[in-house]
Amino acid sequence: MKNIFGTVDNTYNEIREKSLFQWLEEMEQHQDVAVRGGVKLTREYVQYLKDEVKRLEEENELKAQYLKKLKEKNR
Numbered sequence: 001m002k003n004i005f006g007t008v009d010n011t012y013n014e015i016r017e018k019s020l021f022q023w024l025e026e027m028e029q030h031q032d033v034a035v036r037g038g039v040k041l042t043r044e045y046v047q048y049l050k051d052e053v054k055r056l057e058e059e060n061e062l063k064a065q066y067l068k069k070l071k072e073k074n075r
Helices: 011-027 033-073
Strands: none
Touching: 011 033
């Protein structure tokens, strides 16, 4: 979400992520092996999602640049 200055404010998402990883650290100490295994799986999935978001943002930026050039060319 952009603030009034046009920059992206990720404060809420950073707090959520920090909370998630704190909870995962606590779950690593859980007695149940399945819970501990789920922690590793969750961390890997969160990383996958971050990588996918980054890839999509880069793809979107490339498309935006291409469309901008096409628009300028057609003037």
